[in-house]
């Protein structure tokens with residue numbers, strides 16, 4: 001771990017990484033990066049690098065977690081052991097359990113869960129590189145991955161922290177500011193300003209909290225713009241690809257003049273034949289085949305049970 005810097009803000013009012021007090025780190029988003037997930041997103045927030053995958057709506061395993069009137073949302077935050085300076089012990093711990101819980105709560109309300117009773121929407125986020133603010137980066141990625149999965153939502157969730165260093169409020173803390181600062185307040189909000197996550201580590205006056213929240217909300221708005229743009233670019237690209245694949249070449253492109261003449265002849269002949277045949281065939285009764293019922297596999301009908309192995313382990317989402 002690096003030593004505590006003497007001061008966090010220089011004489012020009014800039015922070016150690018050159019940012020202004022109210023400036024967030026650069027956000028880069030790539031949508032649809034995983035072929036096997038229903039929705040996915042790779043996101044960089046400064047030096048944080050995270051990847052989110054969304055599966056569902058799908059069957060709930062274990063079944064006792066199933067809700068009859070709505071879908072359950074599960075969120076798993078995991079930090080790769082190589083994501084931090086000193087190797088992190090792999091596997092779940094109290095911190096990742098807490099982050100998974102608050103992040104799920106931050107997203108769940110935005111999802112129209114009532115549209116998918118008895119099903120699960122599973123969100124996995126892997127932190128590949130950590131540099132303070134991984135829970136906010138993870139939430140931003142998860143929100144985009146949900147949209148990419150086509151899950152109906154009230155709005156995207158955008159997250160960003162604010163904090164206090166050298167008795168000054170700053171937005172989106174970096175590693176040193178997070179480690180040695182006086183306060184760290186991650187927040188998440190919807191585009192209409194509803195706060196869905198607010199945690200606080202450290203001490204702030206009510207005035208500082210109010211001002212800091214306004215700063216972080218502006219940060220969230222900037223993140224939202226990047227999320228929205230990334231989704232729009234992704235779908236514009238997909239639409240372009242689909243249009244290219246389906247666009248039928250025009251007759252002029254593929255048919256030579258000779259062929260056109262030939263095809264005109266054929267259509268004239270066809271019209272003549274049709275006239276003749278239709279004129280004669282209307283007298284005949286059309287033959288109607290009896291519909292054959294499809295046999296149902298009774299074994300598979302019992303309470304929707306299948307022989308398939310559950311693909312989600314209970315421990316994966318244990319809170």
Ligand code: ADP
Nearest residue numbers: 084085086088130131132133134135136175178
């Ligand atoms: P967040 O990443 O959301 O800011 P924390 O405030 O708990 O969450 O963590 C701040 C930073 O501390 C992380 O982004 C990461 O860089 C570092 N960190 C967290 N947990 C560990 C760990 N187990 N080992 C090493 N570094 C860690």
